Amino acid sequence: MGRMSVSQTVRATDWLGACRRAAQAIRARLDAPQTRSQRLAETGTIGGGGDRTLVLDADAEEIVFGELERLHAEGRAFVAVSEERGEVAFGADPAAPHVRVVIDPIDGSLNAKRGLPHHALSIAVADGPTMADVAFGYVYDFGPGEEWSAWRGEGAFLNGERLREQPVERRGADGRLEMLAVESADPRHLDRAGDMADIARRLRVLGAIAVSLCQVAAGRVDAMASLWRCRAVDAAAAQLIVREAGGLVAFPAFDDPLGAPLDLEPHSPVIAALSEEALAQLAVVPVPLASP
Numbered sequence: 001m002g003r004m005s006v007s008q009t010v011r012a013t014d015w016l017g018a019c020r021r022a023a024q025a026i027r028a029r030l031d032a033p034q035t036r037s038q039r040l041a042e043t044g045t046i047g048g049g050g051d052r053t054l055v056l057d058a059d060a061e062e063i064v065f066g067e068l069e070r071l072h073a074e075g076r077a078f079v080a081v082s083e084e085r086g087e088v089a090f091g092a093d094p095a096a097p098h099v100r101v102v103i104d105p106i107d108g109s110l111n112a113k114r115g116l117p118h119h120a121l122s123i124a125v126a127d128g129p130t131m132a133d134v135a136f137g138y139v140y141d142f143g144p145g146e147e148w149s150a151w152r153g154e155g156a157f158l159n160g161e162r163l164r165e166q167p168v169e170r171r172g173a174d175g176r177l178e179m180l181a182v183e184s185a186d187p188r189h190l191d192r193a194g195d196m197a198d199i200a201r202r203l204r205v206l207g208a209i210a211v212s213l214c215q216v217a218a219g220r221v222d223a224m225a226s227l228w229r230c231r232a233v234d235a236a237a238a239q240l241i242v243r244e245a246g247g248l249v250a251f252p253a254f255d256d257p258l259g260a261p262l263d264l265e266p267h268s269p270v271i272a273a274l275s276e277e278a279l280a281q282l283a284v285v286p287v288p289l290a291s292p
């Protein structure tokens with residue numbers, strides 16, 4: 001592996017296979033009868049991303065790390081950035097250029113905990129430090145059992161089928177978007193949804209940032225906006241899936257729309273749309289931005 005560039009190393013690895021094995025194992029864990037009665041259990045710790053860690057999150061992360069250990073044993077080197085464990089080096093020097101694997105073992109943990117449908121495994125693989133460098137994205141939504149994936153430059157896939165049709169933006173007679181997905185963990189942020197009344201006719205809140213973004217990729221909603229700063233683990237994989245499907249994504253706290261770093265800090269809201277016009281409309285909604 002020593003002579004391979006970072007991007008060659010990304011390409012030479014069966015990330016899709018590893019993600020599929022992890023998703024299958026997590027789904028089996030979620031479906032196990034004993035899990036149903038233990039969904040509400042917390043481990044008593046706070047994850048690297050700052051949320052309370054559920055037993056489910058910790059178990060799902062352990063499954064993903066099992067796959068990463070297998071890849072590392074096969075000679076791959078990378079740095080994992082994961083919601084609960086933080087940054088973990090698998091034979092790569094974090095100070096030198098390296099492959100980054102950005103993981104949310106369960107995006108929408110609270111949905112999983114309470115038995116609501118949308119909660120997803122999200123894994124992104126990048127050959128550089130920002131959203132623009134994500135080369136592979138994988139989101140498995142355990143509710144409907146939908147698998148979303150994309151390789152940079154090769155289009156987006158739903159359940160293994162290429163999304164061939166450019167998703168079409170729908171607007172009402174008054175020019176507003178027909179449907180906007182918003183994400184926020186905190187009801188106080190919903191104040192900001194009011195600012196979107198001029199942009200969209202209807203809102204949907206699914207409760208998982210990665211899943212909401214994927215709906216834009218398939219044209220099921222016209223746009224998506226997180227009402228607060230999101231973390232890379234939530235958005236890194238799905239933002240590539242949206243872009244490879246023909247949609248547009250921005251992290252408006254950054255001058256470079258895809259300049260958000262692949263770390264554990266919540267830096268910027270994420271917005272996604274199917275036209276430059278809608279993306280520009282969402283970008284001006286006054287969400288308080290942390291300085292990058």
Ligand SMILES: [Mg+2]
Binds near residue numbers: 057107108
């Ligand atoms: Mg999570």
